Amino acid sequence: MSLSANKKTKAVVAAADEQGAGLSEEIMKALHLKMVRIRRFELEAGRLMEENKVPGGLHLYVGEEAVAAGVMQHLNNEDQITSTHRGHGHLIAKGGEFKPMFAELLGRAPGYCRGKGGSMHISSMELGMLGANGIVGGGQPIAMGAAFANKFLKRQSVAVTFFGDGAANEGSVHESMNMAALYKLPCIFVCENNGYSEYMSQANSMVIVDIADRAAGYGMPGVVVDGMDATAVYQATEQAVERARTGGGPTLIECKTYRYYDHVGMRGMGKNYRTEDEVEEWKKRDPIEAIERQMIAAGLCSQAQIDAVYESVNKDIEDAIQFAFDAPFPDPSELLEDVYCESEARK
Amino acid sequence: MSLSANKKTKAVVAAADEQGAGLSEEIMKALHLKMVRIRRFELEAGRLMEENKVPGGLHLYVGEEAVAAGVMQHLNNEDQITSTHRGHGHLIAKGGEFKPMFAELLGRAPGYCRGKGGSMHISSMELGMLGANGIVGGGQPIAMGAAFANKFLKRQSVAVTFFGDGAANEGSVHESMNMAALYKLPCIFVCENNGYSEYMSQANSMVIVDIADRAAGYGMPGVVVDGMDATAVYQATEQAVERARTGGGPTLIECKTYRYYDHVGMRGMGKNYRTEDEVEEWKKRDPIEAIERQMIAAGLCSQAQIDAVYESVNKDIEDAIQFAFDAPFPDPSELLEDVYCESEARK
Amino acid sequence: MTEARSLPYVSAINDGLRQILREQDNSFLAGEDLKAGSVFGFANGIHEKFGDERVFDTPISEKGIIGLGVGAAAVGCRPIVDIMYMDFLGECMDEIANQMAKMRYMFGGAATLPVTVLTMAGGGMNMAAQHSQCLEAWLAHLPGIKVACPSNAYDAKGMTIAAARDDNPVFVVYNKLSLATKMEVPKGSYEVPLGQAAIRREGTDLTIVAISRMVNEAMTAAEELAELGVSVEVIDPRSVSPFDTDTVIKSIKKTHRALVAHEAVKFGGFGGEIAAQIQELAFDYLDAPVMRVGAPFCPVPFSPELEKAYIPDAKTIVKTVKEMLAL
Amino acid sequence: MTEARSLPYVSAINDGLRQILREQDNSFLAGEDLKAGSVFGFANGIHEKFGDERVFDTPISEKGIIGLGVGAAAVGCRPIVDIMYMDFLGECMDEIANQMAKMRYMFGGAATLPVTVLTMAGGGMNMAAQHSQCLEAWLAHLPGIKVACPSNAYDAKGMTIAAARDDNPVFVVYNKLSLATKMEVPKGSYEVPLGQAAIRREGTDLTIVAISRMVNEAMTAAEELAELGVSVEVIDPRSVSPFDTDTVIKSIKKTHRALVAHEAVKFGGFGGEIAAQIQELAFDYLDAPVMRVGAPFCPVPFSPELEKAYIPDAKTIVKTVKEMLAL
Numbered sequence A, B: 001m002s003l004s005a006n007k008k009t010k011a012v013v014a015a016a017d018e019q020g021a022g023l024s025e026e027i028m029k030a031l032h033l034k035m036v037r038i039r040r041f042e043l044e045a046g047r048l049m050e051e052n053k054v055p056g057g058l059h060l061y062v063g064e065e066a067v068a069a070g071v072m073q074h075l076n077n078e079d080q081i082t083s084t085h086r087g088h089g090h091l092i093a094k095g096g097e098f099k100p101m102f103a104e105l106l107g108r109a110p111g112y113c114r115g116k117g118g119s120m121h122i123s124s125m126e127l128g129m130l131g132a133n134g135i136v137g138g139g140q141p142i143a144m145g146a147a148f149a150n151k152f153l154k155r156q157s158v159a160v161t162f163f164g165d166g167a168a169n170e171g172s173v174h175e176s177m178n179m180a181a182l183y184k185l186p187c188i189f190v191c192e193n194n195g196y197s198e199y200m201s202q203a204n205s206m207v208i209v210d211i212a213d214r215a216a217g218y219g220m221p222g223v224v225v226d227g228m229d230a231t232a233v234y235q236a237t238e239q240a241v242e243r244a245r246t247g248g249g250p251t252l253i254e255c256k257t258y259r260y261y262d263h264v265g266m267r268g269m270g271k272n273y274r275t276e277d278e279v280e281e282w283k284k285r286d287p288i289e290a291i292e293r294q295m296i297a298a299g300l301c302s303q304a305q306i307d308a309v310y311e312s313v314n315k316d317i318e319d320a321i322q323f324a325f326d327a328p329f330p331d332p333s334e335l336l337e338d339v340y341c342e343s344e345a346r347k
Numbered sequence C, D: 001m002t003e004a005r006s007l008p009y010v011s012a013i014n015d016g017l018r019q020i021l022r023e024q025d026n027s028f029l030a031g032e033d034l035k036a037g038s039v040f041g042f043a044n045g046i047h048e049k050f051g052d053e054r055v056f057d058t059p060i061s062e063k064g065i066i067g068l069g070v071g072a073a074a075v076g077c078r079p080i081v082d083i084m085y086m087d088f089l090g091e092c093m094d095e096i097a098n099q100m101a102k103m104r105y106m107f108g109g110a111a112t113l114p115v116t117v118l119t120m121a122g123g124g125m126n127m128a129a130q131h132s133q134c135l136e137a138w139l140a141h142l143p144g145i146k147v148a149c150p151s152n153a154y155d156a157k158g159m160t161i162a163a164a165r166d167d168n169p170v171f172v173v174y175n176k177l178s179l180a181t182k183m184e185v186p187k188g189s190y191e192v193p194l195g196q197a198a199i200r201r202e203g204t205d206l207t208i209v210a211i212s213r214m215v216n217e218a219m220t221a222a223e224e225l226a227e228l229g230v231s232v233e234v235i236d237p238r239s240v241s242p243f244d245t246d247t248v249i250k251s252i253k254k255t256h257r258a259l260v261a262h263e264a265v266k267f268g269g270f271g272g273e274i275a276a277q278i279q280e281l282a283f284d285y286l287d288a289p290v291m292r293v294g295a296p297f298c299p300v301p302f303s304p305e306l307e308k309a310y311i312p313d314a315k316t317i318v319k320t321v322k323e324m325l326a327l
């Protein structure tokens, strides 16, 4: 069955590649901007970590930008997402700002979590970003619960939960998918299959090739998408979001993608678990270069305009990093704050 | 997809019905004896519970005998099983004796667990019965581990784990199936789908109709079998055991079956969750009556011989019940024994 | 507070749940077998009254059940979810300890989780090792959640209401053997505040701090001891987190002797925290060491004879008090 | 015992694991990223040495990992399984508490489970609320398992060996910040028996009972206090279950003062059990209440500034001792 799955994957990926240009200029540019913002943020964050300036370290999303961009393009601030330990890209694509993000990574007071969460718990309730999560498989039960609330409160909102190929083997993911399908919840399960969980290959974690095949076991549709193609992710998500908003229930979208750097940081732990060639092969399908080729080919913009995008993003990042380093650490007196909500119990 | 699944089920069930008579006299009689022993034990145990003579209560297997009989017919004492809260039938089919069983149900010293486990933890390591389990989904990780040991120690043994339709939604079952498939373990997952988990119907717990459909998500074969036909269960298990013993890895066998009495005991809690008609419909397909019809039709034995089987089983049960009631309770001094193994740590 | 009538603990829970579902449109009740009223019957009739949307069954998926509560609470609901037996906490301890208890703090206070978790603890019904445990010590050790252990019908209703009105995650740990015990329970709405101990009986010679059902055993013991001329004060903390240290210390400063009693295993149990606090804060007032009564260091045995020997009761308490007073 | 050499804690663990894998053919080492040596490096080179059959990766399935250990142990293996961070215990507490810890008892002694679980506890590395916890209190409360908390390299190796040779389920709780700390570690085979405390420093004025890394903090504090003329005895229980009550009580009877220190949250922590036992068994010898040093009642914060304020250290200990002695 792995074989047939393989075939399927190839098919879908192929399909995706052709689609590209179908989208409007506005959307293509939005997808591009999201990805550039993520890429530039991560490269700077990674550099800071390698310079030992980021306490506790971080997990980089570089290479996987197309997934966050393609999915989040369909969401608004009333929609929720739950993220993973690799969560910067999700927050940025959901509208996260660089200043409170860098400040959080550095443990400073103006950070999104006032310095209490850091990279692994970065979140913004205002933006509907219900948190990166240090627990693999930690986000799916929460997203399922949020999706339930959306239905219960008769909102149009959708809850999207991101998880990796490794997370797919956690019991919590199984329980959440089954409940989401059972209650027909507006919940979208986006599996970011980058082929590895830390230093374990997917083949070292499961027999199947397409995690999307598990969707059938819950009675929900499962699709495999080229996670290196933002437009393909965008189109797959469009159907899933439509389905979710109209009471059709959950969807499992598996995005085949790749992380360019180590599990942690850039150089990481120097474990020997994949080849340089493999990394190079995937980089040839870089999602940002791809969309830039598509945009220029389709005459949606010039190289100069693309350069301008980078310029302004780089400027924002520079300012944000400066802001973060200038920002104060939280006062030790804040240690015991935020454990409980002190509001009077409501009568 | 429920629809197609429905069709599949019907197909398989139909197929199973015809098969019946194919088996040898020896096997047919062995299956019959196992089922009669279970049925008679459970009816007496149930009666005792309704007479408030069984501390803590118990869960009856009546109606589901074909599953335990058909599966266990392929196992020897070196093979292991893990059972559920509804475990009497599994232990009997694995070779359990009535005396230590009734003694355990009554909390007496000569019980299989010296009175410490009771119905919900009844077990026999000698017989490879690694325990009934009070935790739904508690047995699957253990069976997977036992199967791993069989492979690691180069034994021919197979580990079979029983679980219900409700248990299928526990994360532990998901993790165990994936690991069993990943390591190609001699492990057989037998789902006893009796349509209900306590007072919740299967439709109230999941969208899919055939739990066997989940096997594909782990890369293992999944089959649906008529759990009211011991010969069908026997034949499906034959292939799975063969596969397991020859290094082919795990199989998921879903047996469609039914419990005649309440979740707990006979009258149970009197919750209103299924119709009398439904119960009567299933009883028409009683696995014991069916095999007796088949045996007589095939001229494998006479009604008189069948009656003789009941007589001797009833006699054994009477003696066992008497034995159990005459047996002493464990001495309070045993309370703190068996918490730890006191053997010297091995050098 | 309106008229009261004699009600069993199980019906008092039912009363409290109806009160909450009536007053909070964004609350719902979910768990295994709750449509059927729960296997313990505390939700009987509630599904019929409030319907499929407000009261529903969940699959046997405890991680999912807690996730349902956490996620729905984070975005505007006030969920009440049920973990059938406290013994099953292990199935969802990550969702409880790493998500529910920490989300607000990790997010710098941005998340508010008004979720209530109901669960059932305790032995004495020959349900063996996996259906009889008292694991409040696991929960009390977790900053970010509150843990109520109502010992009687009045509290069972009042704390269920208080928990569901609280804007924090609150566990209400009921007790199986208490379900049938009756007392006067007011109709309508009232709260038993979390973190306020109750002095169940005043005394001068010794204070017994007892958790959940052990309060009743302590009261029985106090009666017996009174006949021996020993005046016992019985304090029911009612919630182990927050824990009402002040009321306990005040009592010890009066009686100079303390005994802590819970049904949970003594070793590593919450009684250690209570005893440690007492000697820390009332050291100079103590005429004797703080003693603890709890279950011995073994799983809960099935056999009635063994379980009787296992579970602490009034006798155990009386025996210990006599030793303390060298009677 | 053969020659010793200076080795960091992380390599001492490695040494111990190799010893066991060499001497026990039916043992194996399994967990997440163990082929790669574990993310902490304590298994570096072991896969290369013992091969795919003895050392292998598991999916991210903690319930499955514990089940693998329990099931394989029940039928003839001596598994060593790893739960990467102690914070993840919640993912498999049911398999630990209801299966691993209770199986032997529930079966009337028929099952024997020689399984060892390795895990990593502790903060101080800015890993925030879900990768920094000390949850030994959850485990100590469970009859049926043993819990070792090695505080130095010598014990890390010796207790790993003792745990794997024990015929019961044993948790070896390592500490992250200790991984790099070096000391003399003998080559070859030796055991540090479970349940035997070590007196790390003799003293006459006060006894500090410190768990895991807090032992080092206690030693530093003792140095400082010595300069103030205070003679501190430092006791390292080494395992919290079984707990070596005798050694602790003997010391208190000599020093008449006790301080308990652990990195875990103070409220509901294992320190409560220790303090309760001390005052229970040495009441008449105590000149002051048993004090406890532990983390405050909040999750572990990420910000370095906050985490510094959160984790107890030598300063916290010195400060508390000074208060106890009114210095």
Ligand SMILES: Cc1ncc(C[n+]2csc(CCOP(=O)(O)OP(=O)(O)O)c2C)c(N)n1
Residues within 6 Å of the ligand: A084, A085, A086, A134, A135, A136, A137, A163, A164, A165, A166, A167, A168, A192, A194, A196, A197, A198, A263, D032, D060, D062, D084, D088, D091
């Ligand atoms: C419950 C739990 N188990 C293990 C870990 C350790 N861990 C952190 S990230 C990771 C790998 C996750 O792999 P995957 O889900 O594929 O996400 P990716 O890192 O590839 O994005 C592991 C094992 C954890 N954080 N939580």
Ligand SMILES: Cc1ncc(C[n+]2csc(CCOP(=O)(O)OP(=O)(O)O)c2C)c(N)n1
Residues within 6 Å of the ligand: B084, B085, B086, B134, B135, B136, B137, B163, B164, B165, B166, B167, B168, B192, B194, B196, B197, B198, B263, C032, C060, C062, C084, C088, C091
């Ligand atoms: C972890 C856990 N959750 C819930 C329960 C309570 N419970 C006991 S049996 C049962 C129903 C099980 O249904 P199923 O798996 O279909 O087995 P059946 O009773 O139908 O044989 C439930 C919910 C439990 N024992 N363990």
Ligand SMILES: [Mg+2]
Residues within 6 Å of the ligand: A164, A165, A166, A192, A193, A194, A195, A196, A197, A198
């Ligand atoms: Mg991955």
Ligand SMILES: [Mg+2]
Residues within 6 Å of the ligand: B164, B165, B166, B192, B193, B194, B195, B196, B197, B198
């Ligand atoms: Mg069932």
